[in-house]
Amino acid sequence: MKEEKEFYERLEKKGVSRRDFMKFCGMLTATMGLSSSFIPKVAEVFAAPKQRPPVVWLHFAECTGCSEATLRTMYPWIDELLLGVIDMEYHETIMAASGHQAEDVLHSAVKKYNGKFICVVEGAIATKYNGAYGKIAGRTFLEIAKDVCPKAAAVICMGTCSAFGGIQAAKPNPGGYKGVGDALGIKTLNIPGCPPNPINLVGTIVNYLLLGKLPALDDLGRPLFAYGKSIHDQCPRRAHYENDEFVEEFGSKEAEMGYCLYKVGCKGPDTYNNCPIAKFNDGTSWPIEAGHPCIGCSEPDFWDKMTPFFKESE
Amino acid sequence: MRAVEDAVGVQIPENARIIRNLLHGAQFQHDHIVHFYGLSALDWVDVVNALKADPKRTAALADNVSNDPKGGTAYFREVQQRIKTFVDSGQLGPFANAYWGHPAYSLPPEANLMAAAHYIEALRLQAKAARMHAIFGAKNPHLQTLTVGGVTCVKDLTPDRIAEFLYLWKETQDFVKNVYVPDILAVAPFYKDWGGIGGTTNFLAWGDLPQSAKEPESLFLPRGVIMKRDIKGVRMANPDKVTEHISRSWYKDGKARHPYQGETRPIEGDPKYDTSDKYSWLKAPRYEDQSCEVGPLARMLVAYGYGKKEVVDVINGTLQQLNLPAAVLFSTLGRTAARALETLVIGNAMEPWIMELVGNLKKGDAATCASWSMPKSARGNGLNDVARGSLGHWIEIEDGKIKNYQYVVPSTWNLGPRCKNGKLGPVEESLIGTPVADPKNPLEIIRTVHSFDPCIACAVHVIDPHSNEVYKVKVL
Numbered sequence: 001m002k003e004e005k006e007f008y009e010r011l012e013k014k015g016v017s018r019r020d021f022m023k024f025c026g027m028l029t030a031t032m033g034l035s036s037s038f039i040p041k042v043a044e045v046f047a048a049p050k051q052r053p054p055v056v057w058l059h060f061a062e063c064t065g066c067s068e069a070t071l072r073t074m075y076p077w078i079d080e081l082l083l084g085v086i087d088m089e090y091h092e093t094i095m096a097a098s099g100h101q102a103e104d105v106l107h108s109a110v111k112k113y114n115g116k117f118i119c120v121v122e123g124a125i126a127t128k129y130n131g132a133y134g135k136i137a138g139r140t141f142l143e144i145a146k147d148v149c150p151k152a153a154a155v156i157c158m159g160t161c162s163a164f165g166g167i168q169a170a171k172p173n174p175g176g177y178k179g180v181g182d183a184l185g186i187k188t189l190n191i192p193g194c195p196p197n198p199i200n201l202v203g204t205i206v207n208y209l210l211l212g213k214l215p216a217l218d219d220l221g222r223p224l225f226a227y228g229k230s231i232h233d234q235c236p237r238r239a240h241y242e243n244d245e246f247v248e249e250f251g252s253k254e255a256e257m258g259y260c261l262y263k264v265g266c267k268g269p270d271t272y273n274n275c276p277i278a279k280f281n282d283g284t285s286w287p288i289e290a291g292h293p294c295i296g297c298s299e300p301d302f303w304d305k306m307t308p309f310f311k312e313s314e
Numbered sequence: 315m316r317a318v319e320d321a322v323g324v325q326i327p328e329n330a331r332i333i334r335n336l337l338h339g340a341q342f343q344h345d346h347i348v349h350f351y352g353l354s355a356l357d358w359v360d361v362v363n364a365l366k367a368d369p370k371r372t373a374a375l376a377d378n379v380s381n382d383p384k385g386g387t388a389y390f391r392e393v394q395q396r397i398k399t400f401v402d403s404g405q406l407g408p409f410a411n412a413y414w415g416h417p418a419y420s421l422p423p424e425a426n427l428m429a430a431a432h433y434i435e436a437l438r439l440q441a442k443a444a445r446m447h448a449i450f451g452a453k454n455p456h457l458q459t460l461t462v463g464g465v466t467c468v469k470d471l472t473p474d475r476i477a478e479f480l481y482l483w484k485e486t487q488d489f490v491k492n493v494y495v496p497d498i499l500a501v502a503p504f505y506k507d508w509g510g511i512g513g514t515t516n517f518l519a520w521g522d523l524p525q526s527a528k529e530p531e532s533l534f535l536p537r538g539v540i541m542k543r544d545i546k547g548v549r550m551a552n553p554d555k556v557t558e559h560i561s562r563s564w565y566k567d568g569k570a571r572h573p574y575q576g577e578t579r580p581i582e583g584d585p586k587y588d589t590s591d592k593y594s595w596l597k598a599p600r601y602e603d604q605s606c607e608v609g610p611l612a613r614m615l616v617a618y619g620y621g622k623k624e625v626v627d628v629i630n631g632t633l634q635q636l637n638l639p640a641a642v643l644f645s646t647l648g649r650t651a652a653r654a655l656e657t658l659v660i661g662n663a664m665e666p667w668i669m670e671l672v673g674n675l676k677k678g679d680a681a682t683c684a685s686w687s688m689p690k691s692a693r694g695n696g697l698n699d700v701a702r703g704s705l706g707h708w709i710e711i712e713d714g715k716i717k718n719y720q721y722v723v724p725s726t727w728n729l730g731p732r733c734k735n736g737k738l739g740p741v742e743e744s745l746i747g748t749p750v751a752d753p754k755n756p757l758e759i760i761r762t763v764h765s766f767d768p769c770i771a772c773a774v775h776v777i778d779p780h781s782n783e784v785y786k787v788k789v790l
Contacts, residue, residue, distance in 0.1 A: 052405055068455045071348070072441045079437040083396065087405040096356040096412035098760050105411045132584035174580055194456060250461050251327075251683025256468050280453035281445045290452035290459045291466035310461070 024075040031278055032203045032215070033225040041210055052087035053209060054117040056109055057158075058148060059092050060141040061134050061168045061177055062123030066159035067093050069195035073202060074282045086205065089117065103137050110151055118205065119152035121145070124161040124168040125183040128176025145184055154214055155180065155188045158201055160298060163190035163221070170303035181221065189214055190221040194297035197278050200226040220300065222272070231268035231294050234276040237261070247291075255291055265310040267296035316696025317707035317719075318462045324686035325527060329471070329679065330464030332671045333450050335523050335534075336479070337457065338700075339664045340446035343486050344454075345701035345767075346610070346657040347443065347494060351436035354650070354764040357757060358501060359421060359429040361397065362414040367423035369394055375424050380496035384435060393431040413757045420504040429501065432493050443486040449479050464683030471671070471680055480668055487661040490654075498654045502636055505647060509638060511748055512646030512762035514740045516541050516604045517612035518551055518727070520697035520704040523660070534663055535699055538616035539601060543644055548619030551601070553695055553706060558722060559598040559733035562591070570600070570734060573708035574693060576720035594731040596770075598739060599722045607740040608703030608727040609766060610653040615643065624662070628655045646744070649765045688714045702767050703727060725769040741766055 025042040029035075034042075057067070071078050071094075082088055088095075089109035090102075097105055109117065123141075126133035131142030149155050157163040157180050168177035181188040191200050204223055207215040215223040232238065240246070240260040247254045248263050260266070271294055275286040287294055296306035319326065326334075369390040376385045400406075413419070421429070444454040450467045451457030459467040521530055521537035530537040530550070539551040557570040564585035568577055580595075587593050598605070606612070617625035632651060633640060642648055674680075693710040703724030710718040730739040738746075741763060750756050 052403070052407075054405070065455045071352070071437070072444050072454065074441050077438050078441060079434050082407060082437075083400050083434075086407075088407045089405075089410070091408060094352065095408040095410070096361075097410065099756070101411045101413070101755070108411075129582070129584050133580075174582075249685065250466050251464060251468070251681065251685070255466070255683070256680070258469050281441075281448035284445050284448035285452045285470070287452040287458040290450065290470060291468055292452060292458040292461070295458070 020077075027075045028199065028203055028206055031199050031225070031274070032207060038210075042206055052085060053205075054087045054089045054109065054113040055091075055120060056089050056106065056113075056117050056148065056152070057091040057120045057122065058144065059136075060121065060123030060125050060145070060162065061175075062159065062161050062166075064093055064122070065195040066122045066161075066193075067091070069193075070158070070198045070201060072281055073198040075199060075202065081202070086118075089113070106148075110148055114151050116153055117151075118154050118156060118208070119149055120156045120158050120201075121149070121162040121180050121188075122158050124165045124177040125180060126168075126175040127178050127183050128174070133175030133177075142183060145180060149180065149184060149186060154208065155186065156201070156204060157181070157188045157190045157192075157221075159196055160192040160194050160300075160302065163188070163192040164300040166194065167303050169301070188221055189217060189223070191226070192220075192222065192298040192300075193273065194302075196298065197226075197275070197280055199278050200274070218272075222298075226274045226278070227272045227298070229272065229274070231271045231273055231275060231288070234274070235268055235288060236276060237288060250291070258291075261288060261291070261293040263312050264293050265295075265308065265312060266293035267299075267302075267306045267309075267313065268294040270306070270313070271296040271299050273298045315460050315462060316698065317694050317709040318696075318711075319686075319694070320696060321692040321694030321709055321711055322462065322686050322689060323692075324463050324684050326464045327681040327684055329671060329674055329682050330684075331524060331527070332667050332674075333465050333467065333682070334460070335667055336664060336671070337447060337451050337459075338523060339660050339667070340443065340483070340486075342660045342701055343483075343490065343657055344440055344443045344447070346653050347436055347486075347489070348440050349701070349767045350494065350498075350650070350653060351433050352440070353767070354761075355429060355433055356409075356412065357761045357764055358419070358505065359433070360414050360416075360419040360426050361409060361430050361433075362401065363419065363421075363423050364427035364430045365394065365398060365401065365423075367394065367427035369427070372424040372427045375500075376428050379428075379500040381492040382432070382435075382496075383492070384431070390427055390431060393434065394427055396434075397430060413755055416755060416757050417751045418757050418761075421501065422504075425500065425504070429497060432497055435489070435493065439486065439489050442482060446479055446482045446486070449475050449482075461683065463686050464681075466683065468680065468682045471675060471682070476668065476672060480665075483661070483664055483668070487664075490657050490661050495654050495658055498651050499632070499635060502647060502651065506636075506638070506642075508647040508761070509642030509645045511758075512649070512744045512765060513644035514605075514607040514744050515543060516601070516606040517615050518601050518606035518608050518704055519613045519616040520551065520553075520699050520706060521613070521616070522699040523663070530697075535613050535660075536617055536620050536622060537697070538620065539606065540612075540615055540619060541602075541604065545615055545619040545640075548616055553697060555602050556706065556722060557600050557603070558720075558726075559600060559735075561734040562731040563594050563597050564592050565597070573695075573706065573720040573722055574710065574718070576708070576718065578720070596726050596730045596739075597722075598730040598733040599727050600733055600737070603733075603735065603737075605730070605733070605737055605739050605743070606727060607744075607766075608699075608724050609649070610656045610701075610703075611643070611649040612703065613699060614652040614656055624659045625655075628659060646762045646765045653767075690714065691717075700724065702769055723769070725766075728766045729768055729770060741768070 125141045131140035134141040160166040164179045245259045246263040296302045372390040373387045447454035451459040517540040521533035523534035525532040538548045559570040566579040696707040707721045
């Protein structure tokens with residue numbers, strides 16, 4: 001009891017209310033596919049550890065949408081995540097330092113936490129011309145990744161670009177862009193999506209902190225708790241597919257009826273993700289709920305393989 | 315989307331126009347709040363100095379300047395404690411190795427604590443505000459509801475969804491009115507010298523938020539161009555007058571072209587950084603051969619020049635309250651204030667749009683998407699203004715496929731390099747003459763670059779006239 005009281009006192013010092021906190025732990029435990037008996041253990045992970053786990057977040061060829069998506073996390077809120085749960089040592093968008101000062105932070109963090117930090121990568125890596133198409137502070141993305149990634153306890157690829165190359169790797173790919181695993185020849189944990197749901201990143205990190213290891217992965221390096229089933233198999237419009245009830249034009253009566261979007265190009269059958277269950281932005285919606293076909297944004301090479309987005313798959 | 319609609323000649327339904335405007339308005343609210351608090355406030359606010367503040371005096375200050383429902387001595391003491399716990403942990407995370415204690419910080423500790431509290435509030439508020447996008451657009455970022463001919467979210471036009479949108483809009487706009495704009499007014503007096511630093515010369519706005527099918531006449535944010543700071547001389551902007559230069563950019567040589575004839579042929583090999591030749595991946599867009607600043611300041615100046623009442627009122631009111639002349643608008647301070655005032659003006663306009671949508675639905679008009687067919691060949695453009703500034707897309711279609719597609723985006727306008735005539739890009743121009751107290755810690759440079767809300771991690775090069783030493787400053 002005393003320990004529990006101290007636990008909540010520590011949380012409150014960090015500005016987290018007990019009610020919000022338990023709601024978040026429950027949500028996260030469910031997303032990760034753990035039984036509710038895990039809720040207190042998930043809570044423990046956020047119990048203001050003496051040392052917050054250090055994270056180095058690298059940006060390569062990307063649009064920062066994956067960082068933006070992470071900023072939208074509500075379980076926990078982003079201020080709780082940044083101030084109370086993890087130690088975001090380096091993240092170009094949100095850090096206050098710039099230029100040389102930012103560069104120094106990266107080098108000292110990698111040195112100080114060698115072998116102990118989680119490296120999150122956002123964006124693809126240019127490989128043609130020795131990686132010359134992408135540089136930060138005079139070093140190529142390739143050099144930076146080769147330097148930093150092997151020193152991390154784990155490399156998490158946040159988003160389709162770092163996982164599989166994304167739009168940069170789409171034809172004709174003049175810079176020879178690749179995902180991190182391909183570019184470096186290493187195994188990475190991949191959380192693809194354009195952008196991914198932040199709950200899948202938080203779930204992965206909690207899994208790591210809770211069980212001391214990364215979650216179970218599929219053969220593309222994706223956590224099974226999030227990417228184990230196809231969109232199609234979890235889709236609330238699935239019955240319409242089985243009944244041959246299809247939308248054939250946007251703005252039609254069938255669209256108003258919420259029929260299946262397969263004939264206007266939905267790639268749900270070929271896409272593995274938990275969008276229909278987790279939904280986005282505090283469970284507000286997801287593409288098919290908004291009447292838009294799934295474009296397969298979390299699958300490898302989706303820009304080449306899933307286009308045209310609005311045409312029925314062959 | 316609008317470029318293709320222009321090319322294929324489809325007119326979107328009224329409800330689609332309104333929903334797109336609502337999504338776009340929500341994007342402005344969200345983006346500007348994130349930019350001010352998340353991406354630029356720490357250039358002006360010394361978080362570590364907030365530990366020296368007296369929470370009681372901070373509460374009095376906050377009561378005096380804002381209507382934030384959060385506040386009071388206990389609240390600011392708690393925020394201060396939270397910062398202290400964080401700093402004491404020794405793990406400074408995103409705040410490590412920054413410019414705390416730099417002589418360019420001028421706020422007293424109490425103002426720093428108030429702003430730090432609002433920084434944290436904004437982090438939460440933005441996550442909520444983004445839900446406006448998700449209601450009609452599936453998710454944020456990267457919404458998915460837009461399609462050629464309209465929007466797909468026909469099933470979300472229900473009373474509960476609309477009410478949820480309205481509630482989130484109100485919560486966000488309350489923050490803009492009670493916290494964001496008052497913070498700008500509270501901080502500006504300490505940085506009045508920044509009303510004379512970081513200005514540029516020419517301004518372009520394509521405008522956006524059409525209030526009817528008529529464009530550009532009905533644009534809520536009007537279209538126009540201002541040359542040589544002549545606000546009264548504002549005139550209609552014509553997309554035919556745009557060219558993109560590449561003589562100083564890492565593309566294969568070619569002449570300056572209009573986007574319809576545009577080419578994107580990157581140099582094959584390691585592009586060498588050479589300020590006397592090519593030094594940027596960005597092309598250099600020009601309007602009538604002039605570089606133009608785009609973004610909130612350009613839009614507010616254009617609207618002000620046309621005498622648009624909503625804009626004239628807030629700008630004059632702000633200048634009066636701060637006791638500053640209109641000339642200060644051409645500056646880093648002016649740009650930062652224009653962003654806040656624009657958020658207020660757009661947010662205020664959104665409520666009637668929601669009611670217009672409700673009115674249409676009441677009449678039984680639920681059309682959200684129009685039919686169209688792909689012509690054999692066509693071309694079109696889509697001119698928009700997004701949070702960061704003017705955005706133009708140009709498409710050429712042949713045999714039902716894309717033959718050429720070019721876009722000229724806000725950060726290319728603002729951060730592009732020199733053109734073939736040697737004229738500087740707006741950010742380059744704005745940095746000339748910036749006083750820098752410590753060249754090794756050029757916080758002042760970062761302030762101006764951040765004020766443009768750049769969409770790139772760019773390389774800015776600073777020359778110290780005394781030593782001629784070139785400092786490479788990576789602005790993130």
